[in-house]
Amino acid sequence: MTIIRLVYAAALDLRTDEAYYWTWSKELQLCFLDHPPMIAWFIRLGTALFGDTNLGVRFAGILAMGATQLLLADIVRRATHNMRAVIIVVLLPEAALYYGLLMAKVAPDVAVIPFALAMIWALVRLAESDDGRWWLAAGLFGGLALLSKFTVVMLLPGVAAFLLVPAWRSRWLFSPYPWCGALIALAVFSPVLIWNVQHDWASFRFQFVRATAPHELSLRTLGDYIGLQFGQVGFVLLPVTLSALSFTAWRGYRTREPVAILLSTAVLVPFLYFLWKSFTLRIGDTWPMFMWPIGFAAVAINIVKLPQDGAPAWFVRSTVRWARIAVVSGIAMVVLIFLYYVAAPWNFLGRADPIGAEAGYQQVAARAEQELKSSGATWIATSDYRTYAMMRWFFRGRVPVIQINERARFIGFRDPGMNLIAGHAGLYVVREPDNAGPLLADTTAHREPLGRVERSWRGRVMDTYAFGRLTGWTPELAPPPDSPLYQWRWLAGEFDSAPRA
Template sequence: MAVPVAQPATVSLRACLALLALGVGARLVLALGTDIYFDEAYYWQWARHLAWGYYDHPPLIAWLIAAVGVRPAALLCGVGTVAAVWGLARDVHGSREAAWRAAALWSVVPAGTMAGVWATPDSPLLLFWALALWALWRERWVLAGLASGLALLSKYPGVLLAVAFLATAVRMRRLPAGAWVTALLGAGLFLPVVLWNAQREWVGFAFQLRHGLGGTGGLASFAEFLGGQLALGGPVLLPLTLVYAVRGPREQFLLRAAAVVPLLFFGYAALRTRGEANWPAAAYVAACVGVAGMRPVWFRAATLSGLAIILAVGSHLLFPLLRFERDVPLARTHGWSVLSALAEPERLFPGTDARSVAVVYAPSYQLASQAVRYAGVTADTAGGGRMSQYDLWPRPEVARGQDALWYSEGREPPEELTARFTTVEGPVELPADFRGRRVHTFLVWRLRDAR
């Protein structure tokens, strides 16, 4: 049975515009009211070393940050995705009213809001996924190839849109000749990333396979995945997505496949490893278009539940009232500016000559990137943390007699590092507060006189 279509006058244009305004306002306030968090700082580091690939992801987010800046890259991609969803829904439903409903719904999907505020590979992925899906729907094969290639240059899961298209071709028993143009263009744009990986023992592909399908999973990690989708997709939008995928109109099979393929793939991955809730975010692009054609009561429920999550989380990030033992969202988005003190080691360790400090070491790529972003120092990782782009870049040189700093949130400098220096001083505490909350307690050690 097909999903019932809403009457155009039932959900007013004024209500949709209000939701769009709230979505844009929330993005701007969060972008201006939070610190650059560590993943953004990491991609900003990439933007200072432009290449065709990086250890973790393809390069497009780095190129965008280099062109327009960190938060502008996310905001522009977010606005572009809303516009692409509007255009896709207009063509799918043949109705401007449905287009406004779809755009309004997407503007309050928590996963889409995150990608429209904080610059990650999801930001361009969602934009070019939506554009590619729109072009495939209209059978504009050249545009589809360009958008698909840019989606792949954003994030490797962009290939899942090709899976959805092939599933549609099998279902409809039709593979248009123009689809080969799309495939060739998309593959051509992605080819430099393949060559970059080939020259580096396929490190990017191997990492993503281990990260996405390796490790220890099971029912517990799947339950975490499901909880993440209820939060980032929405407690109403997620079940509606599944309903649309199973019972949506036959002629919308491409969109139904584009909604369900990412959820199925990453749901399976969650049984293999502990993943991230944002991984299937692209599924909700097609879902919003589909829900725009459902009964108005479901559209209202989906938009209001998504908006409630955005307002609740956003207000907590800006004006926290509740206290949590481990407030991860608050720690990710505040308190990083105190790291500017790493640029002035004489304040932390009196008598230190700042010119003698060659490098700041940290146990992770996140902390190393934040040191570069907020202190403008040379930074590197040490201590056997997860491999990252820092392991592919040349290691900073520390000449004999020079000093270094080590900072972390509780972890002492590893022996492999301290053995390279004559003495170790510290730690000195570097606390970070936000609105009366202690969000970080950084500890800094001075490593003196390199051997």
């Protein structure tokens, strides 16, 4: 399965968000508007080893998957002392599409998953050893998780329940170790705080606006959320995991057992929160992915604990059988999907295909190369971060690329080469129908249409892009915060009903 992930990582073109995070890895920033900086550092590690290649950008995800499995194995080993349970928990992530294959797709979740799980592992070690110093390790890993993605704060109810519900709460509340652990987490997270203090809390406001944007009640977004969980976790594995978490919660809160309380609360609370939010907001496909590996640990532990709880033999056998079915069917599905994207020539999903929808940008880049030569343009302008990222990825610094709007995304970025921009013609590359928008209306820019190109994948047109020659204007890299070219679309009131994570 690791070989499959390596082949997938090397063979498939980068998706737009992956290329966007790659552009971050070229900057030395304490934080970014969209996310904390850890994913940029992960990519920097991979590209230092393998260069600016598909595998280089994605390599850290391969390492993260291995670290996740090792942590799961040790959590279950310490909780059960049962090698069969350890084998099951190592195989369960392989049976889930997101982990078995898509951990090779770089995203902030690739960084947050091993650190979040390492925090849980440290707390399991604390429960096993009763050594308060493990609070310090938990604080370190918790801070690294926060440095990866903000949604990891949803694990705090699980940590709080682990601290307060068991009989040890008075001892730990009056111990310095938990509070020192919290201070360590805050210190590790401090680069993000420093950057936000310097930039008017931009990334916090960005995430807050996204989470609180007004939306109408929608059963469609609820269905999207549930469907995504079945698709990315597994049609068998998801109910198996939720069932195990329910039994683990019942066992933990009935007996006040710390590890059971920790595992169940750390998953069920964010799962139910996302379920509630999905009535009015489309939940991004990766948002809940940090929590499910913790649920996989609960599945393996539950198999061992059920007989100890006095569960009927038939029920125990059924639980084991369904876990095995989840592993076998899930791994088979992951392999089939891998073969579909790597080896098959067909497009069964049309424009709805999640990989195909972001493929084919080399066609846009090739046409842009031609237009640069024929029009005499020396730089490329775009109006969305996806096109910006893909143009930077394909041109690799040979031509300056500027996203002329949403400049808040690029706070602190290096000069892309203003000597090649100021006073020179630019090539405007924009997806239709955005080319008809009023973005340049209040500027001095003159746009001369140059043509169009279709972006296609496996014979299906995914998007059409328009090209234009820009003259008479130099984009402002750092416009004032009240400028429409500075604000991100969420703050400008353009609330997307289907935001991407």
